[in-house]
Amino acid sequence: MTGRKASLSPREAKRVRTRQRLTEAALRLMSERGINGTSVSEIATEAELANGTFYLYFKDKSEIVAAVCQAVTLAMHNEMDSRRLSLEEGSARVAFGTQQFIEIAAAEPTWGRLLMSAFTEFEAIKDDISRYMRLDVALGVEQGCFTESVDEFVIDTLLAILRAGIEARLGGAKAEVGARAAEYHLRVLGMSAADAHRVRLATDKVVESQASR
Amino acid sequence: MTGRKASLSPREAKRVRTRQRLTEAALRLMSERGINGTSVSEIATEAELANGTFYLYFKDKSEIVAAVCQAVTLAMHNEMDSRRLSLEEGSARVAFGTQQFIEIAAAEPTWGRLLMSAFTEFEAIKDDISRYMRLDVALGVEQGCFTESVDEFVIDTLLAILRAGIEARLGGAKAEVGARAAEYHLRVLGMSAADAHRVRLATDKVVESQASR
Amino acid sequence: MTGRKASLSPREAKRVRTRQRLTEAALRLMSERGINGTSVSEIATEAELANGTFYLYFKDKSEIVAAVCQAVTLAMHNEMDSRRLSLEEGSARVAFGTQQFIEIAAAEPTWGRLLMSAFTEFEAIKDDISRYMRLDVALGVEQGCFTESVDEFVIDTLLAILRAGIEARLGGAKAEVGARAAEYHLRVLGMSAADAHRVRLATDKVVESQASR
Amino acid sequence: MTGRKASLSPREAKRVRTRQRLTEAALRLMSERGINGTSVSEIATEAELANGTFYLYFKDKSEIVAAVCQAVTLAMHNEMDSRRLSLEEGSARVAFGTQQFIEIAAAEPTWGRLLMSAFTEFEAIKDDISRYMRLDVALGVEQGCFTESVDEFVIDTLLAILRAGIEARLGGAKAEVGARAAEYHLRVLGMSAADAHRVRLATDKVVESQASR
């Protein structure tokens, strides 16, 4: 990462920094007031830039929305990566991933709220979010944990449940909601309630150690 | 029903008709361009009325949104009622209800699309939609079909799945999606995939006869 | 008064009553929300009449404004008449009239507030109010109490002071303000501060007995 | 003054000019049609600007009203200052100030009419206008010219008289009205008509020389 930056000319580096200022400003505002509730000039002002400067970095309002959503999902994925991949079973990865994704959204509500707004006002977010999920599900299917095969609809269903989980957590629901969402995921994928529970319980230690990081 | 209308004075009849013109215009536009994407004056124009006339019938833009959403959910519930209640098991009712709700939304895409927009832009729609669902779920819980107890989060999850189902169908997915959503509902509620499948299959005849009405 | 009404045909009587209902409704609303802040349909509704009925009784919004203002000034003058005319000196009448006018406006704030709004939004009110004043001033001039002669400007000045007095009283100022306004009137008309004070004091008994009515 | 302008960057200069265009347009229109009778878009059009440009310079309609009123009272005070302060007696200052204020309003009817509208539709104007007045009155009280002490009501009374004077002048009354208003001020403050006349006469030379500027 620093490696990448180091290779930029000063000009390019500045450009990158300015762009980041804009994206961060947008994230702050959009997570507070919603995507549609945030105007381009508010973003520019928050980034301490002139109105029109915005359009030197983004062709469109929609472009920065995409950038912000991407940045948030990337950040959230980064926050998760390491541990999940040490799990061997797809089912465990799914459960772990789901529960953790929800906890991260709750721990960093700026991200969580942006996500909620994006679910509503930026369709494409779903692709970003589901990327990590697809692999885990596919792995589980391959391993025979799940009866369900992977297609658009099952993914959409999992996403819908994930979303409901985040919304509940941001609205004040207890952390247990994340665990339940994880089990619902497994059930939808075809596991019995009992198995789903067992698998999910097995991920708890990891989640807890993660939380205490 | 016609009886009720017949008893209206001409004045009242006209009022009712105009209000309906507005509601229908709103439904048409909102299902096409979304709720927020539809302006009050567009509605008035579509209804062939003057701008200000709108406010003789609705205090607010939000009031017509509520009216339209209510009208749609009412119409959809009416379209379902009769057969579902003849089923004795809560699980069957849930499966039947879910599948049918999705099929109605697909058969009458104006309703379906309005619903999708409302999920996003009119929170309260969830209460309207979940009303019928709660009873069926509660019945199933009482009967011991489901291991899950009824709380906000489980209902939100079911709604989220329902929504995903409608969206998929409107997006061109095959009818089978409705059946799957129904099974997912049962799985989330704690039934095994096999049981869920069996229950749902049992409702097929009813659904089919309904569809051919 | 009843005599006048008795001579009307039932048709005419009804017309008069309806008109009064409208005027009273207008008074109530306009004194609360101001003249411009009151809409024709609000008046009709408050009078329990249909929207359009208003225009059978008044050609214009401005016409009912005139009617209401006239009614209020008439009512206020009625409330004053008797005692003032028993005073022999113009100066005493002016003092008495001024002080009393202000007290009536304070005692019946519906009237007072309407007046304030009218001063601002219905120029012609000044003529109505000044009618009684002119005579008293003219009398005082004739009697040599005042050095000032009667013309538009002196009357406008007296009105302006009267208005300031009412406004202060409605805003919570003590009753003493009415007495001061009365003395200011006399001073403007040319009396010395001492004489003005003496004359005004002499009217106090009358005012007090009036207040205890 | 020109010095200040010269030091502005072209950007700032333009901004200042545009803002002035708006303020001047507003003054022109508001003095013609009243404050409430002037819409934001009329102002923008009169200033040859687009509708929305207005809001780059003023947060609110009320903000430009305040700005215009302030500008006018400032301009009027500037037109007066120098000579009044050379008078030693509070009574003379009051008389001079009043008479002159009225004459300026009459000489620059755009200002005068704006003031009349503001008296009605922009309460705060009274504070702006009374500022200079309070000092003169207080001075006179201290010097023992006046028997009346300074409080809200006496100031409101003086303002009311001032207003009546301006209104009369704008309505075509002769300049003598200004002199009379000045004497009324002194009388209200407790001076005898004779003293008031004497004091006011003494200010005439100053006023005349001012008028011939």
Add this chain to the structure above:
DNA sequence: GATGAATGAGCATTCATTCAT
């Protein structure tokens, strides 16, 4: 007479976007 449905111009305000400097 009375009703109340209908009108449509009008208003304050917002905001994505463009462009001269």
Add this chain to the structure above:
DNA sequence: GATGAATGAATGCTCATTCAT
């Protein structure tokens, strides 16, 4: 590159007035 002034269409809502019934 960067600025920020300018645009102008759009929005939700109000209200005096008209007119068919």
